Amino acid sequence: MGINIAIDGPAGAGKSTIAKKVAKELSFIYVDTGAMYRAMALYLLEKGINGDEKISEACHGADISIRYENGEQQVILNGKNVTSFLRKEEVGNMASVSSANPEVRAHLLKLQRNLAVENNVVMDGRDIGTTILPNAEVKIFLTASARTRANRRYLELTEKGEACDLEAILKDIIDRDERDMNRAVSPLKQAEDAVLVDSSEMGIDEVVDKILFVYREKV
Numbered sequence: 001m002g003i004n005i006a007i008d009g010p011a012g013a014g015k016s017t018i019a020k021k022v023a024k025e026l027s028f029i030y031v032d033t034g035a036m037y038r039a040m041a042l043y044l045l046e047k048g049i050n051g052d053e054k055i056s057e058a059c060h061g062a063d064i065s066i067r068y069e070n071g072e073q074q075v076i077l078n079g080k081n082v083t084s085f086l087r088k089e090e091v092g093n094m095a096s097v098s099s100a101n102p103e104v105r106a107h108l109l110k111l112q113r114n115l116a117v118e119n120n121v122v123m124d125g126r127d128i129g130t131t132i133l134p135n136a137e138v139k140i141f142l143t144a145s146a147r148t149r150a151n152r153r154y155l156e157l158t159e160k161g162e163a164c165d166l167e168a169i170l171k172d173i174i175d176r177d178e179r180d181m182n183r184a185v186s187p188l189k190q191a192e193d194a195v196l197v198d199s200s201e202m203g204i205d206e207v208v209d210k211i212l213f214v215y216r217e218k219v
């Protein structure tokens, strides 16, 4: 059994940036479960499938696995490396819808648990501390205000030269939170034994240090 660090929280709280740094610091592997939901969403979009019943049936046709190249997680969908297609808004929005489907969640649960059994992992997502790895040694609930998260996303897109609208981003974040927190299966929620970290007023390194501190105290 590996040592498991679970980091959950809403979209845009900085989970992946921070989880990656924590993993590097401890020589653990970083598992981005959002990318797996995004790969499933990509599969459904490519097949033109929506509607819950159809998703339940179709999701079994998506064979999703991961591998690492130069320390970076790559997502393989039915034999094809789809990593570079996963960050699009369209895919993220579909992922937020299709991830509410119980069959989709059951399909990805095994893959996530197996990775955590075989490796020391920092795994980020929405239900890692509550459902996937309830016995994780360290659980963090990483959040920030919706406004802060929208500002960060706006800066990120503007730096990449992409035209975007701050209020539209904020609305997207609020809608996504709403769907993630209110779905029936594995909603986004802080595990009882998770440490709450609000990064609204914190820099990246400060958050990383805080998590490493929690880890060293517990393990």
Ligand code: C5P
Residues within 6 Å of the ligand: 011, 033, 034, 035, 037, 038, 092, 095, 096, 097, 099, 100, 124, 125, 126, 127, 128, 176, 180
């Ligand atoms: O974290 P990321 O934005 O890549 O996740 C995409 C979507 O996948 C989220 O909006 C969320 O609905 C879903 N997700 C999930 N459970 C996870 C990880 C992501 O439901 N463990």
